[in-house]
Amino acid sequence: KNEVEQSPQNLTAQEGEFITINCSYSVGISALHWLQQHPGGGIVSLFMLSSGKKKHGRLIATINIQEKHSSLHITASHPRDSAVYICAVTHYGGSQGNLIFGKGTKLSVKP
Amino acid sequence: DAGVIQSPRHEVTEMGQEVTLRCKPISGHNSLFWYRQTMMRGLELLIYFNNNVPIDDSGMPEDRFSAKMPNASFSTLKIQPSEPRDSAVYFCASSPTSGPGELFFGEGSRLTVL
Numbered sequence: 001k002n003e004v005e006q007s008p009q010n011l012t013a014q015e016g017e018f019i020t021i022n023c024s025y026s027v028g029i030s031a032l033h034w035l036q037q038h039p040g041g042g043i044v045s046l047f048m049l050s051s052g053k054k055k056h057g058r059l060i061a062t063i064n065i066q067e068k069h070s071s072l073h074i075t076a077s078h079p080r081d082s083a084v085y086i087c088a089v090t091h092y093g094g095s096q097g098n099l100i101f102g103k104g105t106k107l108s109v110k111p
Numbered sequence: 112d113a114g115v116i117q118s119p120r121h122e123v124t125e126m127g128q129e130v131t132l133r134c135k136p137i138s139g140h141n142s143l144f145w146y147r148q149t150m151m152r153g154l155e156l157l158i159y160f161n162n163n164v165p166i167d168d169s170g171m172p173e174d175r176f177s178a179k180m181p182n183a184s185f186s187t188l189k190i191q192p193s194e195p196r197d198s199a200v201y202f203c204a205s206s207p208t209s210g211p212g213e214l215f216f217g218e219g220s221r222l223t224v225l
Binding site: 030031033043097099101103 | 142216
């Protein structure tokens with residue numbers, strides 16, 4: 001079993017829909033990251049969080065430490081949101097950059 | 112502000128050749144990371160530097176791989192000799208903190224070893 005599980009693996013939505021991507025992890029963590037990767041492109045860090053909730057524009061990330069679960073929400077989705085979204089955790093006590101990565105959720109938003 | 116700069120963006124080489132990938136982190140960032148991304152294994156940490164010192168190189172596959180950070184503004188990842196299984200996208204990232212912090216990634220270097 002992977003230490004970081006994401007669901008769904010693939011997601012197709014219509015423009016304007018509310019989207020939720022889930023991430024569950026099985027290890028103690030000091031931080032959780034949400035990353036975005038466009039096809040053939042680089043990786044952008046969307047959020048780093050260790051508790052509560054963060055919001056940036058149409059993106060919202062939440063984390064529940066007790067349940068070892070995080071969600072990434074996209075409101076009013078747009079075709080430019082089409083990308084792979086990757087959840088990654090910093091294992092508590094592990095070195096900073098030694099992230100445990102999920103396999104990613106491929107999002108496609110249709111106009 | 113310039114982000115993390117990687118070069119080359121694309122490299123095609125033949126098996127046995129030496130490959131050098133370069134990274135310039137964001138000025139003022141004191142942590143630098145090299146990651147490798149493949150279809151089979153996803154993203155993996157190769158090595159992590161803090162204040163130019165290698166802290167965690169447990170992800171470096173074998174002796175064919177080496178990484179250096181001679182100063183705060185430059186790092187290299189070298190593969191010698193290269194093999195087809197080294198074909199991947201190599202990402203460099205930097206962070207302004209020594210503890211858990213936001214990561215800033217470069218655009219990646221896509222390596223193809225024939």
